């Protein structure tokens with residue numbers, strides 16, 4: 306396991322939700338969360354960024370913002386269960402109230418979900434339950450849909466099957482390719498993720514069947 310930087314939790318601002326953001330890529334959703342978290346009214350603060358690989362832009366964004374980072378790479382483990390347990394241990398060091406998957410491209414196993422289930426929020430670049438998985442934008446384009454979008458949901462044991470918190474739509478243009486469509490999806494995805502992570506952090510989250518309910522009542 307390659308651990309980077311301090312494994313000491315960053316100090317939490319009193320009364321704010323501690324966010325651990327998990328990443329695998331370019332980090333535009335992470336950057337949007339970091340642009341919001343300095344406002345005390347937001348109610349949540351990114352205390353660590355955890356990745357499943359090094360050398361990604363998202364880790365640079367975290368370091369530039371002075372956020373502690375850790376990398377737990379699956380290739381350093383004999384099997385998936387050991388990796389899952391190590392990621393859970395690493396995330397637990399930062400005492401998160403909420404874990405945000407912002408382009409994190411690995412599935413969790415029983416250990417991680419047993420420890421953090423019900424307080425993991427993910428974002429996906431398609432209108433679930435259509436086009437789950439690693440290639441939501443590509444699959445929607447290939448299918449020929451005219452409208453797609455993004456989904457913010459609570460993580461469960463399935464692949465993008467958890468209860469939905471929020472969705473936003475994006476029209477597919479005739480000349481779109483995967484990159485142009487994904488850019489326009491990200492433009493709506495980032496504010497949607499920021500908004501709903503803040504709501505969950507401020508007001509709490511509970512799941513009743515298929516329904517993710519934000520609020521204290």
Ligand code: GAR
Nearest residue numbers: 330331332333334408428429430438
């Ligand atoms: C986002 O569009 C996110 O929805 C997607 O990866 C992108 C990460 O972008 N996640 C998935 O496809 C998960 N199934 P970013 O690294 O620029 O935030």
